[in-house]
Amino acid sequence: MAQNLHTVDAVAINRFKDYSNTGFFDEMFGTGFVAQDHYQQINSRLSQIGDSELETKQQQVASSFLEHGVTFTVYGETEGTERIFPFDLIPRIIPSDEWHEIEQGLVQRIIALNLFLNDIYKDSKIIKDGVIPREVVESSPHYRAEMVGFNVPKDIYIHICGSDLIRDEKGRYLVLEDNARCPSGVSYLLENREIMKKAFPRTYREMSVCPVEAYPDLLLKTLEYLSPRNSGKPVCVLLTPGVYNSAYFEHTYLARQMGIEIVEGKDLITIEDFLFMRTTHGLVQVDVIYRRLDDNFLDPSFFKNDSLLGVSGLMNCYLKGNVSLANGIGTGVADDKVTYAYVPEMIRYYLAQEPILEQVPTYLCWREDDRKFVLENLQDLVIKPANESGGYGMLIGSSSSRKEREEFSDRIKKSPRDYIAQPIVSLSRHPTFCDGSIEGRHVDLRPFVLYGDDIEIVPGGLTRVALQKDSLVVNSSQGGGSKDTWVLKG
Amino acid sequence: MLSRVADTLWWMSRFVERAEGVTRIVQVHRDSDLETEFSQGAAEYWNSALIALYAQNEFEVGKFKDPGSFIIFSPQWIGSVINCVNAARENARMVRDQLSEEIWVELNNLYHFLNSEDAHSNFATEESKFYARIIRFSLIFQGLSDATIHQDEGWRFMTLGKYLERADLTSRVLDTLTLLGSEPTRLDLIRALRSCSAFSAFKKKYRGALTLSNVADLLLFSEDFPRSLRFSLRCIDSQLHEISAVPSGSFTNEAERLSGRALAHMNFSDINSMISQGLHESIDEIQKLLIAVGQSIFETYVLLPSEINSTTPLQKLQSQMQQQ
Numbered sequence: 001m002a003q004n005l006h007t008v009d010a011v012a013i014n015r016f017k018d019y020s021n022t023g024f025f026d027e028m029f030g031t032g033f034v035a036q037d038h039y040q041q042i043n044s045r046l047s048q049i050g051d052s053e054l055e056t057k058q059q060q061v062a063s064s065f066l067e068h069g070v071t072f073t074v075y076g077e078t079e080g081t082e083r084i085f086p087f088d089l090i091p092r093i094i095p096s097d098e099w100h101e102i103e104q105g106l107v108q109r110i111i112a113l114n115l116f117l118n119d120i121y122k123d124s125k126i127i128k129d130g131v132i133p134r135e136v137v138e139s140s141p142h143y144r145a146e147m148v149g150f151n152v153p154k155d156i157y158i159h160i161c162g163s164d165l166i167r168d169e170k171g172r173y174l175v176l177e178d179n180a181r182c183p184s185g186v187s188y189l190l191e192n193r194e195i196m197k198k199a200f201p202r203t204y205r206e207m208s209v210c211p212v213e214a215y216p217d218l219l220l221k222t223l224e225y226l227s228p229r230n231s232g233k234p235v236c237v238l239l240t241p242g243v244y245n246s247a248y249f250e251h252t253y254l255a256r257q258m259g260i261e262i263v264e265g266k267d268l269i270t271i272e273d274f275l276f277m278r279t280t281h282g283l284v285q286v287d288v289i290y291r292r293l294d295d296n297f298l299d300p301s302f303f304k305n306d307s308l309l310g311v312s313g314l315m316n317c318y319l320k321g322n323v324s325l326a327n328g329i330g331t332g333v334a335d336d337k338v339t340y341a342y343v344p345e346m347i348r349y350y351l352a353q354e355p356i357l358e359q360v361p362t363y364l365c366w367r368e369d370d371r372k373f374v375l376e377n378l379q380d381l382v383i384k385p386a387n388e389s390g391g392y393g394m395l396i397g398s399s400s401s402r403k404e405r406e407e408f409s410d411r412i413k414k415s416p417r418d419y420i421a422q423p424i425v426s427l428s429r430h431p432t433f434c435d436g437s438i439e440g441r442h443v444d445l446r447p448f449v450l451y452g453d454d455i456e457i458v459p460g461g462l463t464r465v466a467l468q469k470d471s472l473v474v475n476s477s478q479g480g481g482s483k484d485t486w487v488l489k490g
Numbered sequence: 491m492l493s494r495v496a497d498t499l500w501w502m503s504r505f506v507e508r509a510e511g512v513t514r515i516v517q518v519h520r521d522s523d524l525e526t527e528f529s530q531g532a533a534e535y536w537n538s539a540l541i542a543l544y545a546q547n548e549f550e551v552g553k554f555k556d557p558g559s560f561i562i563f564s565p566q567w568i569g570s571v572i573n574c575v576n577a578a579r580e581n582a583r584m585v586r587d588q589l590s591e592e593i594w595v596e597l598n599n600l601y602h603f604l605n606s607e608d609a610h611s612n613f614a615t616e617e618s619k620f621y622a623r624i625i626r627f628s629l630i631f632q633g634l635s636d637a638t639i640h641q642d643e644g645w646r647f648m649t650l651g652k653y654l655e656r657a658d659l660t661s662r663v664l665d666t667l668t669l670l671g672s673e674p675t676r677l678d679l680i681r682a683l684r685s686c687s688a689f690s691a692f693k694k695k696y697r698g699a700l701t702l703s704n705v706a707d708l709l710l711f712s713e714d715f716p717r718s719l720r721f722s723l724r725c726i727d728s729q730l731h732e733i734s735a736v737p738s739g740s741f742t743n744e745a746e747r748l749s750g751r752a753l754a755h756m757n758f759s760d761i762n763s764m765i766s767q768g769l770h771e772s773i774d775e776i777q778k779l780l781i782a783v784g785q786s787i788f789e790t791y792v793l794l795p796s797e798i799n800s801t802t803p804l805q806k807l808q809s810q811m812q813q814q
Contacts, residue, residue: 066598066602067595068594242811252586256587280643307810308807
């Protein structure tokens with residue numbers, strides 16, 4: 001044989017010969033040209049694989065996701081199309097000390113947010129002390145006046161929180177928003193890890209990555225902790241909107257991993273303020289609901305609407321303390337983007353600490369001075385609706401047309417409470433395999449925080465990546481994909 | 491187990507069985523198309539199959555020229571193989587927590603295959619492989635259902651669905667022989683047996699005595715052939731009693747009462763009396779019983795009494811699910 005199969009180094013390719021990271025913080029190269037230490041092993045692994053091998057692996061991963069039904073549904077005018085959440089094979093690496101700081105920052109934040117919710121639905125001290133205007137709280141569309149005076153089980157409102165983190169051009173982690181209602185995406189985090197262990201087994205082992213597989217157990221523990229009954233094993237269920245919901249895969253996935261029932265509203269019935277599920281052998285009492293529906297869909301009789309997804313009488317069961325809900329009712333105030341602007345103040349007020357994680361400076365259009373500034377500087381700002389998710393309804397000033405800016409200007413003047421503005425942050429980028437070559441793409445990070453008896457965060461989170469060149473929008477509904485996130489053991 | 495889950499598993503399993511059975515009917519017709527004797531009366535034979543599947547009207551108004559591809563691919567006819575597989579998969583999606591990964595992957599793969607461009611080209615170029623793929627899927631599905639999940643109540647509802655569907659299919663295949671308009675030929679009888687995978691079983695029991703009476707005897711009354719009506723009804727009855735834990739031979743609900751009656755009907759009747767009563771009429775009667783058994787299972791285990799006549803506005807429900 002003329003060929004020597006063992007000279008890997010001789011055929012090693014410089015993957016990053018033409019890679020450009022100017023103008024942004026790059027997760028792998030920072031602001032320099034040499035891969036950072038924690039990326040060395042990935043760098044050398046990548047230099048051993050040819051483009052076609054990478055391409056093949058990428059395709060195998062995609063068809064495996066399709067085969068296992070790891071999909072979400074996009075609804076258009078006609079029928080739903082099932083898609084896989086695009087996945088990129090190059091993992092994001094977070095060194096342990098960096099993660100440690102993120103973790104502490106997230107713990108601090110979820111404690112403060114919960115204290116805030118307990119406060120505003122009880123004594124409103126933070127309002128009386130003039131830290132947050134009453135107007136801000138009560139004008140939030142997700143504020144639930146019905147909850148005033150109610151003691152939520154264990155004083156926890158937000159049991160599951162998904163906070164989105166980004167990094168600026170200097171590499172500082174900033175909190176972009178908190179998802180305190182029904183954050184989704186954790187099933188992709190878990191599936192991504194399974195697939196990466198198959199695609200890069202050796203590298204994975206060599207780098208000693210913190211495992212994430214405990215999430216479903218931790219989630220179940222968080223739910224069971226809430227049970228109103230002390231005896232026996234609590235009956236926990238996951239309440240889904242149903243099979244036509246875009247996150248339905250995640251709902252079945254989590255129910256299966258926790259070994260609990262996934263229920264729809266029609267499976268449940270209330271009798272004298274207790275909640276039951278309907279089984280083939282009669283009614284079974286339910287203690288805890290992990291609900292993946294918005295507040296006002298939960299109970300048509302209480303919220304006075306035509307929801308077909310909820311259960312009439314559920315809210316009375318909840319308010320009597322006979323069933324617990326995760327997350328609690330009314331948490332949406334905490335992820336309102338106007339409230340977000342006050343989170344650093346909350347942390348100082350409740351905890352007498354400085355925020356560990358910084359966040360993006362935010363202009364509130366309902367404040368006159370801010371609004372004036374925003375309207376004069378639209379082209380340099382991102383304008384966001386205060387209460388939308390999925391990356392919809394935004395204006396990125398620098399890439400907007402005059403007409404779009406005028407439209408937003410009108411909207412802001414018409415309903416200033418509904419808009420906030422932030423400077424355009426150049427999200428960090430990460431090497432990503434796109435159409436046969438590796439290029440930098442913008443990323444964010446959504447860790448999942450669980451608040452039960454303890455506060456638990458599985459190391460890392462879901463790294464979302466904007467697959468379109470130069471795009472800053474990482475949402476799955478708008479061309480985003482994801483990566484596995486490897487937090488290294490300390 | 492949740493009533494809705496029981497119902498979903500039951501339907502999933504019925505649709506898989508139906509996809510297999512209907513595919514077999516097409517496959518068998520195609521195979522016999524090759525015989526000259528058959529090709530002369532082809533239209534008539536296809537006609538009897540369409541009548542037995544209650545698909546005649548849809549075929550006539552549809553745009554499919556060929557009954558075979560209509561039965562496999564028609565998007566309009568609810569009983570087409572592709573619709574059965576899609577429905578089975580939609581049901582499976584709702585109860586994935588009850589299924590093993592292997593079961594899901596098999597069903598999901600067939601779903602993606604049948605809904606791809608490949609399916610049509612594969613059907614055109616390698617027809618026999620195409621049928622074999624669907625039938626093999628169903629057999630793997632059944633094997634995995636017996637080998638990879640708990641044989642608990644969910645499995646019992648799957649088993650109930652399978653046998654109820656199978657009993658229905660077998661009765662329809664047999665009925666095709668009464669719908670021909672003339673005495674069935676030797677080839678017709680073979681075709682019916684093959685449609686139920688019963689040809690070798692038949693030879694073993696009756697050797698060469700290929701008569702309508704013997705074929706009907708096997709498909710209706712065999713005690714140990716797993717596609718006969720009697721065998722299927724015995725499985726249905728015994729699963730119902732396993733679910734309720736009430737001894738066989740007595741009943742505590744309408745489902746058990748009707749299945750017991752249907753089984754007794756098969757246990758204490760014979761082929762001669764059915765033929766003298768008229769085979770088609772007898773089969774009709776059995777089919778009505780099967781429908782009643784299915785309906786009573788639904789009413790006993792799924793619906794609350796107050797809901798039996800209520801309906802949900804489906805479109806509104808779907809759009810609310812999507813908004814969340």
